[in-house]
Amino acid sequence: xxxxxxxxxxxxxxxxxxxxxxxxxxxxxxxxxxxxxxxxxxxxxxxxxxxxxxxxxxxxxxxxxxxxxxxxxxxxxxxxxxxxx
Numbered sequence: 636x637x638x639x640x641x642x643x644x645x646x647x648x649x650x651x652x653x654x655x656x657x658x659x660x661x662x663x664x665x666x667x668x669x670x671x672x673x674x675x676x677x678x679x680x681x682x683x684x685x686x687x688x689x690x691x692x693x694x695x696x697x698x699x700x701x702x703x704x705x706x707x708x709x710x711x712x713x714x715x716x717x718x719x720x
Contacts (some may be wrong), residue, residue: 639670639716645709646700654686654702655709663695663717671705673713680706 642663647656655671663669665685671678684704685692695701703715 638719640719641714642669642717643715645671645673645711645713645715647711648705648709650708653705655705655713656700657703657715658700659695659697661697661717663701665693668718668720670716670718671709671713672716673710676709676713678705678707678709679718 640661642661643657643659645655646658648654649656663682663685665682667682669680669682682703685695686702687695687699689702692701
């Protein structure tokens with residue numbers, strides 16, 4: 636069974652560089668599988684690149700706003716879930 640845990644929401648998206656700013660409610664690590672959902676968004680991917688204050692990080696803590704490289708367009712207000720299989 637697949638379980639989804641809400642980890643944060645998208646607060647901004649930079650289309651030219653394909654990066655979403657995500658405000659985290661839970662910790663997130665590189666290599667974890669995530670799903671980004673919204674009214675017109677449904678994206679499943681593995682976390683490959685995260686930044687905090689323009690510095691690459693492997694683990695992001697609860698309460699941080701991070702830059703997250705995304706494979707497709709996302710929108711402000713989209714929810715980010717960690718997928719546990």
